Amino acid sequence: MNTFQSLAAPVGRVLIALIFIMSGISKISGFTGTQAYMESVGVPGILLPAVIAVELLGGLAIVLGWHARLAAFLLAGFCLLAGFLFHANFGDQMQMIMFLKNMALAGGFLMIVSHGAGPYSIDNRQRS
Secondary structure, eight states, X not given: OOHHHHHHHHHHHHHHHHHHHHHHHHHHHTHHXXXXXXXXXXXXXXXXXXXHHHHHHHHHHHHHTSSHHHHHHHHHXXXXXXHHHHSOOTTSHHHHHHHHHHHHHHHHHHHXXXXXXXXXXXXXXXXX
């Protein structure tokens, strides 16, 4: 494995997880507004703490490569669910782009499910 290949996995994990970590943090600071938005589309606002936990803990697990396959599987499901619940208005081009972004993220997470965390991960270290 060359240097580029060995760095691609950890850099990729950080890049794919960063959106979830930042989103989780912004949901904490905008808790009331996020809760109201969730309820406006029929999702119970009481689920917001679980959403924040999935985004923050799942994102951190991906970055660290800790139980990465499980975290990636959960985040892939989260992306699919969020895409269909919040961005399925295909008449609105921006919502369609957001939907496709969620589908692309789910695809990236499924690659982690398939191939694992890769080098420079806790999962990889535990196998050694």
